[in-house]
Amino acid sequence: MKPITITKSCQLKADVLTVNGCEEPFDFKELVADASLRRRMSRIVKMGVACGLKCAEDLPSDSIDGIVTATGLGCLGDTEKFMESIVVNNERLLNPTPFIQSTFNTIGGQIALLRGIHSYNVTYVHRGLSFESALIDAAMQVAEGRRNILLGAVDEITASSADIQRRLGMTRDYELGEGANFFVLNAATPGSNQTTVVDIDTRSGKLTDDELSKLIIEMAKRNGINASDLCVVANCNAATTDSVANRLSLKNKPLPFKTCEYHTLSAQALDFAINNSTANNTLIISDYQGINHSLILLGRI
Amino acid sequence: MKIAVTGLGAVSGIGLDVDENIDALKHKRHGMEKPHFFTHLDVPVSEVKVPNVTLLEYLGYDYNFFLSRTALFGITAAREALSDSGIDVHKMRVGLISSTSVGGMDLSEEFYYSFRENHEHGRLRWVSQHDCGSSTELIAKCLHITGFRTTVSTACSSAGNAIMLGARMLKNNMLDAVIAGGTDALCKFTLNGFNSLMILDKEHCRPFDATRAGLNLGEGAGYIVMQRLDDAKREPYCLLTGYANANDAYHQTGCSPEGNGAYKSMSEAMAVAGLQPSDIDYINVHGTATPNNDLSEATAIRRIFGDRVPPFSSVKAFIGHTLGASEGIEAVYSALSVKNGYIYPNLNFKLVDPNIGLSPETEFAEGRNIRNVLSNAFGFGGNDTSLIFSKID
Amino acid sequence: MEELIEKLKGELIAELNLEETTPADIDAEAPLFGDGGLGLDSIDALEIILILERNYGIKIENPAQGKEIFYSVKTLAEYITANQKK
Structure with missing residues (x-):
């Protein structure tokens, strides 16, 4: 594909x-x-x-x-x-x-x-x-x-x-x-050094940091990526960010993003990731009110 | 890859389940009455004929279960469709794609009366189901669906687009089964909205008739369950072979005189299904009975089918225009049309409109050989969707 | 009549949100709808029906009926003069 x-x-x-x-x-x-x-x-x-x-x-x-x-x-x-x-x-x-x-x-x-x-x-x-x-x-x-x-x-x-x-x-x-x-x-046109959409996962309901980390590891695995190599854009609270960073043994410090709340803030997080992450693989972790969660995995071409 | 329709569920002004709906269509029992809820508007509407408590009892829920009518209809029809399909939601990736045009507006209106006087007033439970996603989440909860779900809202074509997304997600192997359709409850907001547009008929609506003078609104919900044909355990009703959404890009509410959007959605749906116009045996038209819609839709149909327009009819004089639920309910009718060879009567048609020159079917028929049904749903914002339901070879 | 025409122009500008249009820009005899005039559409027709009913007590039941009445500001003014109840 x-x-x-x-x-x-x-x-x-x-x-x-x-x-x-x-x-x-x-x-x-x-x-x-x-x-x-x-x-x-x-x-x-x-x-x-x-x-x-x-x-x-x-x-x-x-x-x-x-x-x-x-x-x-x-x-x-x-x-x-x-x-x-x-x-x-x-x-x-x-x-x-x-x-x-x-x-x-x-x-x-x-x-x-x-x-x-x-x-x-x-x-x-x-x-x-x-x-x-x-x-x-x-x-x-x-x-x-x-x-x-x-x-x-x-x-x-x-x-x-x-x-x-x-x-x-x-x-x-x-x-x-x-x-x-x-x-x-x-x-994509090859060699254009642009952001690609690799994978997306959405969940409704409560999700523990442990469950979230497992979802991330699964997503990284099915896309042939080491979870620890991911650059995380954290569109979620600081506690979750720290906890996930520890569980995944992230090599890069997560980029904190979430400063406000509204339903489609993850679109802003995507804009932020495109313009601020230089990593090969960026993962946007979003949380809305603790009831909606999403993972958007980006690549680079 | 073939997409099979394996479950059906519908609630409308003419019945609380699929069988009741079909029985009413067979016997020409429409759902139009004066509104029962509080409104000054004196126009016929097709309301679901039972109060919320009766519906809760029917579903076996506690009468204290606080639900918007939109969510309640959605749960009723989606549950019927799921149970009909025989799918175990715990054993495969089951998605729910639901649509609505107003969500929990029936509750928000009550909230607003107190809230507008003082923003600290108004009981919060009455506004907490306002957003469209709320009804979808409540349906998912009642049906124990823990996987993917989303909500589509593109006015009157919403449910067609929900079904289309469901089929595409199956084809892309993102789900194993999907419940797709829509739900909408009547409320003051929509009733007054359509009234302000001066497109409500004060009489019983007359789709495609020369004297048609506007639409009647309705409420209800309709869902179909889809699976990849190879995965279907029960004998499917039919296949969903074609789908397309196109934009008229002509006016925010009106349709172009040439029916450009409708022409494009119908043609593309046939292309997706790999069908020629001569393969279509029946069209479930959008047919709202507004002068503008029916003329524009007929023009687009003429452009595609020329002098060989297949039998067609609109069910809007039975169930009203149910907005976000419309194509959900009509998808159920269309699937049964393929399965049982049903043709539904277009009520109140008497006089051919000389500008249209076409007569819809006015009698119920069954046992016809219907290979492919084309079903249309058009909405504000020029949003046009066509689906094709087909016999399994 | 002149006075009514000026008043109508003001009402149209306010009710139809005709930003940047002044009463002087509106030719009383130019067509309100379609090309060559103000370029109004079917939704504007509904709003003009509201202006007639609210401000002049004139009721128009069927939007199609308004076609000739709504041709220009002048035809509108003539219709109001002939039918006004308020």
Whole structure:
């Protein structure tokens, strides 16, 4: 099987856009020049569309064989806006725009619409494994022979969701985060010194450090890698990181990453790994609220 | 590699299991009534006809088990499909790929009334199932599925995409069996959303009819179990031979007049299955009964089949448009169509639309030789999915 | 009529989020939909229906009915003048 390569990585966080790790000036009006196409977009849609368009800008539309997106909670701002209008207007004379834009696949659909991309377009919404699900699908698409797949993840903080997540105790260890990340995946051209996706594993439910370490050793083994050689990007808490590092006798110090919490933070961790790890094999260990866990094994070509 | 359909499960406004659903289709009993839950909107909907407690009792769960209606439907239908397949979830890699368009919104709406007054108010259990993944995790828990699971949400084509991912994961040997489909409960949010788009018919909907004036919403869940044919222990219902998702890229909610996305999803699904248009014996159309959808879908069908359009019908006048569950339930119907030669009646069709020039099937039939069924599901964001269910050679 | 036309332009800009458009940019006789005018679409038509009902007490049941009424700001103003209840 041909390696699955990540040839571009874009990130939009707090209005700062980075492309392959380098900051780029960013003006949404330039990316979407037509005002009539911008006017209905909420904040999260703008974040996602901007990041996705930037990531796909070098690719002709007909060379993009798929757009696969992920979001934990989707377009929350519009969801709340429409819910509020139902209550306030007592189910009468409601503006349809927030309802339309609240749909989970809005960002993937908007990118397709703006660029005229008629290919595969699917959105995953599975808590802390939303991005991993999208990555599995995108990697499989490339393995099945498709050309460029645009892969993205977007989540936003709203005042209401911040209050609810705080009350649910989800912000005890980390502040809430948000962001948009997009990647281009395709079949590798040899000798391009780029990151490849080697293996992905996802788990739901509680997982002890011992069980996690075993999963890592199994994954390393089936891919012919010594677990101790891995460069770990730790998108999990420090205690787990230390414990895993000990159990695996890691030769390299893990790169700590997790500074905030949101459902698709692992997409940011992937961007971080691409831009900061120089090792041959990098493993991103992600943990969302102790209930969703994932391992993303990267290689280099 | 062949993908076999080995288990079916469905709950909808016309029945709590597959047999009840088919019996209602046979006898033309539709599920449309005025809504029972609190809403000012006076439009027919196809609700699952029992309250949550009755469904919990039916499933043998404690009535205190706190579940969104979306999760409850999902558990009901997925459990039926799994038990039908006879698979032991502990003996192989079983995945669950579920879809939903609103998740636990039925509960979130209740929460929101208190929360909007004061963000410290509102009982948290009412919002803790809001995210779409929640219903999937609850189904997995009740079915003792510990392996891979995920949730797809692409509006009204969601379940088609869930089934498509399931088939691909089997082909790529990432799973040995997969339960795939979707679930959605009616709620104020979607009912008002479609109402604000002015595409709800105040009367019983009439797919493909010249007088059609919009859709009716419904609720329910539908799942199929798929395995590689060589691994199937029981005799499969049929094969899933074709699948494709394409994007219309025309408008956020409307379909292109040429039906470009639909044309592409149907053509690609046939290419995946290695079939010609003449191999398709029946089309389970998306057929929502909005003027726009049915015309666009018919145009795409004409572009592919020319003057030889196979028999087709829409079941939306029975079960309503069940959104994220739609293609889950209709996949179940399509699988049985192949197995038993069923053709389902398109209720309320009387007058041919001169712009369409096609008449759907209006009577139930069985025992027909149906080699391949093409099943369509189209959604917002131009999201078009087509699946093909086929006889085992 | 002139006054109503100006008021309508303001309402359209606000309700349809027509960023960067000023009332002076809108030609009262130019088509609102499709090419050559404001380039509005079917979702905008739904929002214009809301403007008519909320602000002028005029009810339009079927979006297709609005096609001629919504041709331009001027046709809208004429329809409102003829049918206004509020």
